[in-house]
Amino acid sequence: MSDSAVKDQVKEATDIVAIISQFVALKRRGVNYVGLCPFHTEKTPSFSVHGDRQFFHCFGCGKSGDVFTFLMEHEGWSFFEALKYCADRAGIRLPQKRDGDDEDARRRKAMRDVLTLAQDIYKQALFNPPGQHALDYLHKRGYADDTLRRAGVGFAPNAFDTLMRSVRAR
Numbered sequence: 001m002s003d004s005a006v007k008d009q010v011k012e013a014t015d016i017v018a019i020i021s022q023f024v025a026l027k028r029r030g031v032n033y034v035g036l037c038p039f040h041t042e043k044t045p046s047f048s049v050h051g052d053r054q055f056f057h058c059f060g061c062g063k064s065g066d067v068f069t070f071l072m073e074h075e076g077w078s079f080f081e082a083l084k085y086c087a088d089r090a091g092i093r094l095p096q097k098r099d100g101d102d103e104d105a106r107r108r109k110a111m112r113d114v115l116t117l118a119q120d121i122y123k124q125a126l127f128n129p130p131g132q133h134a135l136d137y138l139h140k141r142g143y144a145d146d147t148l149r150r151a152g153v154g155f156a157p158n159a160f161d162t163l164m165r166s167v168r169a170r
Contacts, residue, residue, distance in 0.1 A: 006095060007068075010083055013090035016067040017051040023074055024049075038074055039063050121166040122154025131155035 017033055020026065026033035026049060037047035037058040046060035057064035063073065071082035087094050125131045126148065134155045138148060156162065 014086040126155035
């Protein structure tokens with residue numbers, strides 16, 4: 001079964017009104033449901049859920065989408081987490097991983113490793129001579145060194161090959 005077919009099967013078996021009702025107090029208005037939007041502050045309901053067509057829309061902030069989009073936005077989940085949540089509720093077993101999925105996971109890990117290395121290089125640059133001017137500026141703005149380190153703040157020197165040279169040196 002294709003990924004698209006699995007998504008469609010889970011979406012058809014999921015009651016978007018029941019899912020969103022866990023997070024938003026909805027009231028029936030005609031064939032739709034309305035409530036206060038969970039994505040922005042409002043006093044009058046502009047958030048509408050269309051059960052028959054399986055989508056939501058906020059006329060205040062413009063957010064809209066299906067049940068997966070809602071869970072991803074509201075809960076901060078990945079698409080797969082939202083799909084799995086809905087599949088579990090609907091009693092649908094998702095297909096097992098394919099060989100390509102492991103390769104994708106390795107690529108994502110490699111990308112995270114590269115980004116972490118780049119962040120480390122730039123953080124180190126902030127607390128060394130190339131970043132002294134930037135560090136002085138941040139101190140004048142009231143930031144302490146431990147705060148900057150915890151937040152992962154770094155400095156990119158004004159040279160196009162700084163990152164490449166640092167990676168090669170390591």
